Amino acid sequence: MNTHDDSSQIYGQIYELLFSLTDFNNELDIDLLNSNRIIDIYIKLLKNLELLQVAKNKLLRYHILTYKFATNHENYKEYKHDIYSYKSFIRSRQLTRKANIDRIRCAIASHKIAVGHINENYEVSCSNQGCSFSSKLEVFLKTDKCPRCGFPLNIIRNPKSVSRIDIIKYLPYSGNYLDIATKFNSHQRWAYSEILRLLKLEERRVLTSASIILKMVENGKIIRKRVKVELERKDFRLCEEKIIEIFGQNARIEKITWHKSKPILINDKYVRQSLAIAYVRFVDALLSKYNITSEDIYKKLPIYLISYDLSLFLLMKTEYERSTSIGPFPHMISRPSINQIKKLTSTLRWSDIAIIVSNLGICKWKLTQQSIVLKEAMEKLLRGSNSIFGVIPSTAMIAALIYLTSNLSLSHVSDMFNESIAMIINALTRLKIYGIEKYLTEEQKSKLNIVPEAESEKAKLFLKKLMCNS
Ligand SMILES: [Zn+2]
Structure with missing residues (x-):
């Protein structure tokens, strides 16, 4: 094995690949981001992503080989009388390796972000009015004709997209x-x-969750079930209690796998x-x-x-x-x-x-800090109650949260989000049923007075039933 030749070959390939991506940003001028242009770019991104991932794996595999080589082989013999140069030989090799892997990983990340932005902003639909086919952009990797009726496929901008597609022009594609x-x-x-x-x-705080394989009797048959339980700490008894709470006394834990998650955003x-x-x-x-x-x-x-x-x-x-x-x-x-x-x-x-931001018109709506905190709090609350509901995000729901947490009037919020007042009241009703009041100040609570009482009582009962079900 000749390490020198191998390394220059692999590094050469990687250098070429990364170098070819240096000018990719210039292809992404915002004006070009329409119609067919976006398909080309999208496909190119996916193909380059694939190449980068292959290159990364090659490099990692090569490094494992050379590491073994450097510690077992003649190179080591050459150096072993001179520990200092041996260390610096390894050190310089590690630095090159780190720099190369760093660049590839960064290039991969940039490609993924761009793909994610395009996925979020564009959708595919069939140009045949009678056909309801719609799909993600990936379909263009295989065909540009509708798989159902054979008509050409169209790209449409997703009106509900929530990402700033313009930033993809500025990603470091070459790492x-x-x-x-x-x-x-x-x-x-x-x-x-x-x-x-x-x-x-x-x-x-390190959160812990556990994957559990359960053995339980259902309709007279013994079955195995895989479940995931969230826990504050690694505690078998706590786990057992939760399982009994959810599945009853008959469930037996057969196997637990603990997961520690590092909550980095x-x-x-x-x-x-x-x-x-x-x-x-x-x-x-x-x-x-x-x-x-x-x-x-x-x-x-x-x-x-x-x-x-x-x-x-x-x-x-x-x-x-x-x-x-x-x-x-x-x-x-x-x-x-x-x-x-x-x-x-x-x-x-x-x-x-x-x-x-408002003068430049670069943010769609005015958001309040509390609205986001509230949405997450509601999601946690509903999760904890094992309700089959989650907070279903919609423009009306956000409008309702902004109404509650800002000094904007209902009609102002309705204009800003282009949602009818009735829809916002509907969302407010749901939030009230979910129990949002406990997170609100007195003044904010009073804004919920517009929610019709009778309806909310009825809905409360309905929800109570659902929540007791679990
Ligand atoms: Zn079609």
Whole structure:
């Protein structure tokens, strides 16, 4: 095995691949992001993502081989009389390896973020009016004709999308985040590191969940069931109690696998770096376009925007949607803690930046910090009650939360969200039934007076029944 040749070959391939991606950003001019152009870009992203993943695996495998080689083989003999040079030989090898893997991982993260943004913003439908076929963009990897009727497929913009597609022009596709970050000026660097901190928001408390295989009797037959239980700590008895509570005395625990989760908001260093780079550069381009020069805005706006976008994502998506699809924020935990949400959304209270944002028209709605905290609190509450309901996100639901937590009037909120007052009252009724009152101040509670009493009593009973069912 000739390590030198192998390494130059593999590094050469990787260098070429990453180099070919350096100018990818130029293909992503916003004006081009329509019709057929978006399909080309999407397919290219997916194909490059595949190449990058293959390259990453190759590199990792190669490193394992060379590591064995370096410790077992002649190279080591050459060096063993000179421990210092041997150490530096290993050290320099480790540095090269880390730099290369870093770049590939960052490139992969950037590609995933871009794919997630496009997935969120575009959908596919059939051009035949009588055909109801719709799908994700992935279908274009196989065909551009409708699989049901053979008509050409159309791309449509998803009106409910909650991501800032414009940022994908600024992602570090070739993984060169370090080059970019070191060239940032002091305001950009400040914004960059603040965003990194915001996206990490590590919690000290370690949550534990457990996958359990249960043996139980159902209709006279012994069956096995797999369930997942959330726990505050690793405790067999606590686990047992929960199982009995949910499945009754007949359930026996056959096997438990403990999971420790590290509650980091976005649990991937490279996704955090790529997003931070993209938001800082996006804001930079935007502000120079409008000839805005205030340093304070350059520093704060990127942080405000990403915090706003994440807030909207939390508000508009169900927990399921957040955890399954490849969305605009890959590796985001599906259940951030209330504490994390409070920290993430504290930026929304920067009123000076909120004014700029509203003048520039770059944020869809005015959001309040408490609305996001409330939505998460309601989700937790409903989860705890084992109710079959979750908080179903809708524009009306958000409008209701904003109405409760801001000083805007009902008609103002109705205008802003383009939702009828009746729909908002409907959402308020649901929130009241779910028990939102305990999180509200007296003044906010009084806003719930518009909810019709009789209806809510009836619904309360209905919900009580459902909740007792479990
Ligand atoms: Zn069709």
